[in-house]
Each structure stands twice: as C-alpha cells, then as structure tokens.
Amino acid sequence: MTRWHHGRVTTLPRGRPLSRRDLETMPEDGHRYELIDGSLVVSPAPTWRHQRVVGRLWRLLDDACPEGFEAFVAPLDVVLADDTVVLPDVLVARRSDLGDRDLPAPPLLAVEVRSPSTARVDRWLKWSTYEAAGVSSYWIVDPDEPSLTAWDLVHGRYVQTGLVRGAEEFAAQRPLPVRVIPSHLVAD
DSSP states (O other), X not given: OEEEETTEEEEOOSSXXXXXXXXXTSOOSSOEEEEETTEEEEEOXXXXXXXXXXXXXXXXXXXXXXXXXXXXXXXXXXEEETTEEEOOXXXXXXXXXXXXXXXXXXXXXXXXXXXXXXXXXXXXXIHHHHHHHTOSEEEEEETTXXXXXXXXXXXXXXXXXXXXXXTOOEEEOSSSOEEEOHHXXXXX
C-alpha cells in the first residue's frame, strides 16, 4: 500500500505483518491509524457529535477516578504488543502503567464511541483484541441510539455487565464507580 502525503510517499511493507515502527511512519492527515495483529486499521476523523460524547464521557470518568487512576481521550497509543497499537476513544489507566509517550499496558477501561465507519471493528475486532490483551472493562457507546453496552473480564473472558438505552442509568463498579446515562452524553 502506498500513501501520498504532502508530496511525500509512505510505502507500507508487503508480505509481513506491520509493527509499531511502521505505524510511526503514517502521515498526520486527520485519519486514525491503528494496528491489530499486524494489520492496519484506518478510520476517518470523528464527527463533532462523536467528539461531544467522548468529551462528556471523559469528564464523567475523570471526575470519578480515584487516586492513582487517570482518564484520557484519543489519540493516546495503547501498546498491547509490537503488532497491536490501538487508540480507544476514552480510556482509564493506572498512572503507574504510563510510559513516556504512551500506555504500554492494557488500560483498566477502554471505551469506543460507535460510528458507522467503525461499528464492526469496535464490536468484533477490538472486542476480541481487548479481551485477549486483558483489558478489564470494555464499553461501546452508540450516540445514534443512544446506548451503552459494557463488558467486564471474568476468568479471561468478557461477560456483558450492562446494556442501557436512552435515559436508563448504567452504574459501573469496575474499574471505578461511575454512573452514565447515554442520553445525557448526546443531549444539546
């Protein structure tokens, strides 16, 4: 695959899985570049509605973080392996797990805000990647419905622990106690 960027050509290697080093050569063009098991996943820049949900959810999580935890929004590289670097929309991590530039460990919570271009990746590919990497909690927020679906890792497998829609309240306990109402994340 060859990509043009401001007169420069970025060529991806053929015949081998990509690595974190390859990901570092991607252009800064507004797209989100992630690696999952050596395969490149490219997503367009998010919409303002998507970003509204991300911001409001970050605020809730950041306010609820106990000492030693911190909430972040994308882009922040989460390095799960040399061939797997993801950018959850929102995440919660232990401060002690942070590296100089990234999070070189599974976050305590990864949240993806669903959009038409990422729905299948979020529900299937990232779900299984986060489960295998040991991410203790994973949420998908759908701003169109609005809804929140939550899974927690139990004995190495994700178990659904919440599904709320509209004005229903999700009272999370893991990885931190917080209450989320999906319709409040999207309201004008």
